[in-house]
Amino acid sequence: MPTYANNSEVISGEEELIALLAPLTEGHPGAFGLRDDCALLTPPPGADLVLKTDPIAEGVHFLPEEAPEDIAWKALAVNVSDLAAKGATPLGYLMALSFPAPPTRTWTEGFVHGLRNAQQRFGCHLMGGDTDRRPGPLTVSITLIGSVPKGRAVLRTTARAGDLLFVSGAIGDAALGLALAKEPALAAAWGLSQPEAEFLISRYRHPEPRLALGPALLQHAAAAMDISDGLVKDFGRMLQASGMGGRLRAGDVPLSAAARKVVAREPERLEQLITGGDDYEVLAAVPASRAAEFRATAGSVAICVTEVGRLAPDAGLLVEGPDGQPMRFDRTGWEHF
Amino acid sequence: MPTYANNSEVISGEEELIALLAPLTEGHPGAFGLRDDCALLTPPPGADLVLKTDPIAEGVHFLPEEAPEDIAWKALAVNVSDLAAKGATPLGYLMALSFPAPPTRTWTEGFVHGLRNAQQRFGCHLMGGDTDRRPGPLTVSITLIGSVPKGRAVLRTTARAGDLLFVSGAIGDAALGLALAKEPALAAAWGLSQPEAEFLISRYRHPEPRLALGPALLQHAAAAMDISDGLVKDFGRMLQASGMGGRLRAGDVPLSAAARKVVAREPERLEQLITGGDDYEVLAAVPASRAAEFRATAGSVAICVTEVGRLAPDAGLLVEGPDGQPMRFDRTGWEHF
Numbered sequence: 001m002p003t004y005a006n007n008s009e010v011i012s013g014e015e016e017l018i019a020l021l022a023p024l025t026e027g028h029p030g031a032f033g034l035r036d037d038c039a040l041l042t043p044p045p046g047a048d049l050v051l052k053t054d055p056i057a058e059g060v061h062f063l064p065e066e067a068p069e070d071i072a073w074k075a076l077a078v079n080v081s082d083l084a085a086k087g088a089t090p091l092g093y094l095m096a097l098s099f100p101a102p103p104t105r106t107w108t109e110g111f112v113h114g115l116r117n118a119q120q121r122f123g124c125h126l127m128g129g130d131t132d133r134r135p136g137p138l139t140v141s142i143t144l145i146g147s148v149p150k151g152r153a154v155l156r157t158t159a160r161a162g163d164l165l166f167v168s169g170a171i172g173d174a175a176l177g178l179a180l181a182k183e184p185a186l187a188a189a190w191g192l193s194q195p196e197a198e199f200l201i202s203r204y205r206h207p208e209p210r211l212a213l214g215p216a217l218l219q220h221a222a223a224a225m226d227i228s229d230g231l232v233k234d235f236g237r238m239l240q241a242s243g244m245g246g247r248l249r250a251g252d253v254p255l256s257a258a259a260r261k262v263v264a265r266e267p268e269r270l271e272q273l274i275t276g277g278d279d280y281e282v283l284a285a286v287p288a289s290r291a292a293e294f295r296a297t298a299g300s301v302a303i304c305v306t307e308v309g310r311l312a313p314d315a316g317l318l319v320e321g322p323d324g325q326p327m328r329f330d331r332t333g334w335e336h337f
Numbered sequence: 338m339p340t341y342a343n344n345s346e347v348i349s350g351e352e353e354l355i356a357l358l359a360p361l362t363e364g365h366p367g368a369f370g371l372r373d374d375c376a377l378l379t380p381p382p383g384a385d386l387v388l389k390t391d392p393i394a395e396g397v398h399f400l401p402e403e404a405p406e407d408i409a410w411k412a413l414a415v416n417v418s419d420l421a422a423k424g425a426t427p428l429g430y431l432m433a434l435s436f437p438a439p440p441t442r443t444w445t446e447g448f449v450h451g452l453r454n455a456q457q458r459f460g461c462h463l464m465g466g467d468t469d470r471r472p473g474p475l476t477v478s479i480t481l482i483g484s485v486p487k488g489r490a491v492l493r494t495t496a497r498a499g500d501l502l503f504v505s506g507a508i509g510d511a512a513l514g515l516a517l518a519k520e521p522a523l524a525a526a527w528g529l530s531q532p533e534a535e536f537l538i539s540r541y542r543h544p545e546p547r548l549a550l551g552p553a554l555l556q557h558a559a560a561a562m563d564i565s566d567g568l569v570k571d572f573g574r575m576l577q578a579s580g581m582g583g584r585l586r587a588g589d590v591p592l593s594a595a596a597r598k599v600v601a602r603e604p605e606r607l608e609q610l611i612t613g614g615d616d617y618e619v620l621a622a623v624p625a626s627r628a629a630e631f632r633a634t635a636g637s638v639a640i641c642v643t644e645v646g647r648l649a650p651d652a653g654l655l656v657e658g659p660d661g662q663p664m665r666f667d668r669t670g671w672e673h674f
Contacts (some may be wrong), residue, residue, distance in 0.1 A: 014673045030385075035578040037495045037562050039388040039421050040485075043380035044480055048367075051376040053431040053467055053480055060471045084377050094390040102471075102674050130390055133674045134397045135436075136473015143390055143431055143480035148377075156373045225374050241372040337353045337439050337470045 008041075015095075017107035017131050020108050022286055028092055028125035042094060047147035050088035054078050054228075055096075055141035063181060064207075068107045070205045071140065074113030078228065079144035080122045081209035081280040085226040087154045087218040088146035090124035090211075096141040108210045122211060133309045146169035152218055159223035160244035160287035164296065165309035168210045168282040170256040171231050175203030175276020190265055196258040203256075216297035216305075217282070220290040227279040229319055230333025234283055235309070236317050242285075248309040259267030271327065274319070277334035285311055338503035346438045354434075354468050355598045357445050361452055365429055365462035372671040376465030382485035391415050391565075392433075392478035399542075400518060405444045405556035409451030417459045418546035418617040424491045424555040427461035427548075433469045433533035439485065442443040446670065459548060472559035489555055496579035496622035502646035503631065504546045505619040507593040508568050512613020513606075514541030527602055528611060533595040540593075544617035553634035553642075554619070557627040564616040567670025571620055572646070573654045579622075585646040587611055588659035607662065613655070614671035622648055 011017050018034050023030030030040030043049060055073050080090055103111070119125060124144070135211055157315055177200035180186050187197035209226070217224050223242060229236045232248065239246050255263060263270050284305070286294045291307065298305045319327040347356055355371050362368030367377030380386060397400055417427055440448070461481070470609050514537035517523050524534035546563070554561050560579060564571045568590065576583050590611055592600060599625060600606050621642070623631045628644065635642040654662040 011674075018674070030495055032492065032578075037389070038419050038425070038490070040486065040490055041386040041388060042384060043384075047380075049378040049380060049386075051378060051431055051465060051480075051482070052374070053433050053478070054464070055433045055467065055469065055478065057435070057469070057471045057473075060469065082375050094388055095391045096390050096478055098392065098394070098476075099674075128388060128390070130392060131673055132392065132394070132397065134394045134474060134476075136476075137395075137471060137474075139392070139435075139471075139476075141392065141433055141478045145388075150379065153377055155369065157369055241369075258582070287503065293375070336468055337348075337354070337436075 001079065009104045009106060011105055011108055014131055017108065020112055021126065024112060024119065024126035031127045033123065034128065039094065041127065041145065044147050044151050048150050048153055048278055050083050050086050050146045050153055051143065051147050052079050052082040053141065053143040054082065054281060055139055057139040058137035059124060060137065066205065068110035069114035070113045073118045073206055075120040075142050076115060076122060076138035077148065077207045077209050077280065079142050081145040081226040081228065083208065084209045084211045085224045085282045087146040087214045090122050090144055091144045091215065091233065092127040093142050094127055095129040098134050098139045100135055100138060101302060102133065105129060111169060115314050154217045154221050156222045156223055156238050156242045157241040158227045158228045159238055159244055159311050161244055161311050161313035162241060162288060163222050163285035163311040164288055164291050164307050165246065165248065165311065166284045166305045167227065167231065167254065167308050168305050170212055170254045170259065171279055171281060172259050172273025172276055173203035173256050174273055174278035175198050176259055176262055177201040178278065190262045191260060192261060200258050202255055204278055207278065209280055210282045210299040210303060212299055213282055213303050217284060219297060220294040221284040221286050224282055224284040227281045227283050229277050230275040231279065232275050232319055233333025236332060238285065239317055244311045245316045246309055246311045248317065248319045248320055250327060252308045254306040266276040271329065273289050275329055275331060277313055346441045346443060348442055348445055350470055354445065358463065359455065359562055361449060361463035363594050365464050366583050367409045368462065368464045376431065377552060378464065378482065381484050383487050383500060385490055387415050387420050387423050387483045387485050387488050387490055388480065389419040389563050390480040390594040392476055393421065394476045395547050397472035399476065405557040406448035406451030410450045410455045412457060412477035412479050413452060413455040414617065416479050417570055418544065418563040418565065420481060420483040421546045421548045421550060422561045423485060423487040424489065424490065424551045424617045427481055427483040428552065429462045429464040430479050430481045432466040435471050435476045437472055437475060439470065445673035473483065487577055490560045491561045493556050493560055493562045494527065494578040496575055496581055496648050497646050498581055499625060500559050500648040500651035501625055501644050502572065502583065502585065502625055502648065503621045503642045504564065504568065504584055504591065504645050505550055505640055506644050507591045507596065507612055509596050509610025510537050510540035510593050510610055510617060511615035512597055513596055514538040517617065523588055525670040527599045529595060529598060533598065537595050541615055544615065545618045546617055547640060549638040550619055550635055550640050553631055554621060556634060557631035558621040558623050561619055563619045564620050566614050568616065568645045569612050569666060570658055570670025575620060575622065575668060576654055582649045582651045582653045583646055584649060585654065587664060589643065589645045608666065612666055612670050
């Protein structure tokens, strides 16, 4: 049973929960302060809507001891990350909450606080939702709606042979952060300072979707998606969706200073970094002729993008290790089943 | 563990599940056959979008032995019911599936079959979603998007003093159906024929949202909502959202022939019928001057609407029993917590 239930200060019921959540709708009149049973959204003119639902559950997508602020942030961020990779701008979201036991007021206030921070960062509002008590883990199911100029969404299916493969930021921090959160002693084994260990854990707990990369993607990318289930697995999905093959150079995958320290000590960890989940970085296929401009536009919003591979007409994905030899994997990423 | 897991013919993983679900997207090009990670929707011009998410979970919203066809139907129908009461037309939906164990191929095919039937009836398509394995009950979380002429959605918050209160169809069948599904011997105790018992159970398992009532609501209703948590509770919500009071005449609440038979034998069951959930009928506040036209427009699409009460300026909800005396309730409807 999660810690939020070990407290007598439990909310009195659905009405109180809704009252605590309602301020999150301020700025979206079509939410009716959660007093209606549906939400209204007037779509921006000349836009396509981009839609995503990606629920997170305790014990699966976040740890049981996680702070409510972080759970809330992550629940919204994982969906924003998908939209970011399409070049879309978030508008609003619906949220279905399911609790195994009524939460405390303190837990709920922390959760609302985390959502408010995330909303402000991502520029969107709560529009409506549902709350339920049911057995099983605490689950936060967000459906996010964003907009993109009509016909301009950057798809997963449209990568072409010859495109260069880019990733944003750094890969693998979250996989290490999750390992550290579960087993803090690893920090010493890996020779990490406390700030380094905290940095990696925060990359797991507090993903920062690459919304600012939108203009660069819209202008220059042939295809894009976010990296959430592991770089190798997600690149494989882009290739399959686009009917292409490709090559990934593991030695070129950008790592943070902390992650480089871990790999320097345990080189075999590289596999874990490129097959771990929760990166929430962007994977983009960019025509070679646009690569310089893509880099420059990304750089203008202080996002580093790194070329890590290339698309090819032949089927299949080859991952080349730092030694130039093909890498083989027991698993290429997070398995949903 | 649900029966669908007691079978060796289990799907091989997420890829197979997605392949089985993908045909449900036919007719919605923005679903990309589930090969992309987001869905696109080009909003119809001049429309507001109406949004709803209402997840259903095994053991909470449906019984563990339920057929996959019925689970699928209900998962979509409960959301369509909300939109129907707003006068909206469904466009498409996102669906997040969470399984405690991988389902069998047969179960999944039945589920897809049920969704296909529901889609055809309700005129919408699967646009995207997510699948996960996690502990806890099988959960189907649908977020439905529909459209309504701009500025015309029928809200819950806009009922006015003097409006007449109408309900569509008949109330309480599903509450009796659920009781019968759990305890088949009740049919004999209530003097029901087998077809009568089956009718009541099908009203629980296979709700038919009142989509056809849309034009009557858009033209004549001041406020409306669907009845899903019990007539008394949901009427109370409309009153609270509208800042009104009102009176409900329990003796005027329309009952099916089978439900009338039960109430004739056990008059105290009436309370269960008007506080049970899962009706998926429409509750509408209609100005007295429009009542005749509302009835006629509803009648033109073969939906019977019955006047059961009236809105008043004073706060509070009075439920008048068939004997003219105020009724008191231990619970007014389904409690989410």
